[in-house]
Amino acid sequence: MKIPSNITTLIAGIVLTLVSLWYGQNHNLLPEAVSEEAPLVDGLFNMMMTVATGLFLIVQCVLIYSLFKFRKRPNDPTDGPPIHGNVPLEILWTAIPAVIILIVGIYSFEVYNSMGGLDPMAAHGTMAHHSKMSGAAIAATLTDETDSPTTNNQLALGVGASPEEQGQNPDLNINVTGLQFAWIFNYPDSGVTAGELHVPVGREVKLNISANDVIHAFWVPQFRLKQDAIPGRETQLRFTPKIPGTYPVICAELCGSYHGAMKTQVIVETPEEFDTWMQSQIAANQENLNQAVAVNPANMSNSEFLTPYAQEMGINSDTLQQLHIH
């Protein structure tokens, strides 16, 4: 039985499309999406995965088919057909990628805008937290070195408010500081400082990210969000956590010998749990502040000043020793 070749091609095309569509949705390559913005990124990724699967299959099938079908027969000294090109075909395979990248480009732009990447007003908020820091001596010490004039009057660096929330203040501001090799989270409204990030579910959170020593990068894979912490600059991330749970906070930019160990976690919890945690932190912090009154922080080096906090964060003298060596 002889099946006409254009029917075979048609069937192959349909199968290829179906496989691509299926794999684009079922690749199972991404971790859980737990913020309101994360599913947007996943949608974009899935769409690109669908297109990529299709193109991948076309190229590999052509190669493998050629490997068998167009293999040189023994004792055949002749050449293949002298075809030098085909202008319509070449226009077609220039136009198809052009259309694909146009669609991917527009889709990416839309997703980036919905996430808040294009928020032009984000710069207004970046300096605000400095004035609210009265109770948080530690944050002031940590950001002293980074208070260079370049921080002012800059465009937003990072991901700002989504279009619906632009111009509004976030529900919760948190100052995030990266240093070799830990993250420190400071809640300017309450003065609480912690080594873990606690955020209430369903509230819009804004992280003001800075670094003390070298460049770090704040990354929560489940939020699909990453932003470098750059010494001398301030960057930000705004997001709304959606699903309670504990997720890793990872440093994604090489920051020295213990870069791989620079991890903590973000705990997304219900607003009630978050308030309870906050109260217990305020109480604990109060004690520390009382102790701190006895000494003048100005006379202390950063490491001396940070020691009590480091202990609170679970860093013992051994690890500190190692850190100082490196």
Added chain:
Amino acid sequence: MTQLQVTDSANLGNTAETNTGGDWRKYFGFSTDHKVIGIQYLVTTFVFYLIGGALAAAVRTELATPDSDFVSRELYNSFFTIHATIMIFLWIVPAGTGGFGNYLIPLMIGAKDMAFPKLNAVAFWMIPPGGILLLSSFFVGAAGSGWTSYPPLSLINGQAGEFIWILSVLLLGTSSILGAVNFLVTLLKMRLPGMGLHQMPLFCWAMLSVSALVLVSTPVLAGALILLSFDLVAGTAFFNPTGGGDPVVYQHMFWFYSHPAVYIMILPMFGMISDILPVHARKPIFGYRAIAYSSLAISFLGLIVWAHHMFTSGTPAWLRMFFMIATMVIAIPTGIKVFSWLATIWGGKLDLNSAMLFGMGFVSMFVIGGLSGIMLASVPVDIHVHDTYFVVAHLHYVLFGGSVFGLYAGLYHWFPKMTGRMVNETWGRIHFALTLIGFNLCFLPMHKLGLEGMPRRVAEYDPKFAGLNLMATVGAYILAVSTIPFVINAVWSWMYGPKASANPWKALTLEWMTSSPPPVENFHEEPILWTGPYDYGIDFEEEGEEKSVEELLAEVKVDVG
């Protein structure tokens, strides 16, 4: 087919001069012969490739288990830093441009040598000191800030090693610039009379694009590194935030070179593949002009996409959008090339020797790297996967699956020309199979690792990633083993392999129209352009049989003259 035989003997002339096989000592001296320099480049860089590969094996050994338990964390950081530096500056760039560029360009355009032979030798002799300097830095604590060497980390992380790293890269960069000047002048000024730009083999077009790219971008890297060295040793604060400097400025300067460097590392292989596939598929290249111009387009676009390496860094939103679109546009000329190669293979008569297998492997693997590249260009996705193993997977698909497969294809294809001996095809095929399996086992799982949340450049990782990492380590070991058959095969064939004829592949480009290996100054007689570089499939069987070589020669000389 007779046409080919005719051309062979015509350009060989009546000179009975046999090649003595060459005095091996010339390869260790200051030779100005472009063929000697080309082989010097290839052999030297291959030795560095093995060293870089050993470092990669050490990195994968550390990552076989989730804990940091093989080497100290500082040494681990130095390992991957020096691994990347060697693979880029001492293997792919000098092997692709310096090695194949030097060996092939004068032969392909019918010239006796490069435009500036002494400069050429000087450029090569900067490579060994640069490499030895880099390796010697292990004695003082090698650089460990990644090959990107971002300040402020690079300023506080082992100053001696970092300074040696800067000196070494400056030396290698200078060598690259000298090479590029030479290629550009040779290609533009020394072509055979009658060979227009559009009669050049496509490798020459690729080298034209690469040389322009090297000349525009490499000086910027030199500038960035010199400023970095001032910060390092003279206490200036160009990039040091504690003195009011801006580390993001370094990133811009660094990537202004280092993104084009990606194209410096892949365009020569694009050119080689465009020359290898038609020969072994016995079919003209499909869309000569499209492939030639797309090299130029990639070269230009490559200059305006650098900030896509900085989407999560200090780049404002509008900049991120501009660089996203510019990056995606590169998919168009690259797609043209890939589809043209497929169309070249389609309907041909494929001789599946080692060169062809690596050539097809190149297309197959490079496409995967290209597709993940489009995903990385999209800002929202890049924010998630930037600096993760997804990027590690992507760059190795482009630079190993692309560039190194391309280099192997080139080595197998031009081995008879370079050495005058045939390579053993069976061991070549085993080498290909091992490389393909090891490579995919090593780098395919890394896509998932990165998407799931494993950052790059870490010595330890979450135990939940242990399975895929072990798989990658096994793949890396297979890759390491795969070089053994190649090295033995190449050395053995070079010494004892069957003698190669002038044109064992029946190819049409000019380098095959002289003896294997070619004599000093390349051609026994002034070469004549008989045919286009890709005019396969035209049979002169009847005509050729009737006329003698002399008659045909006389005819053509009248035409040309």
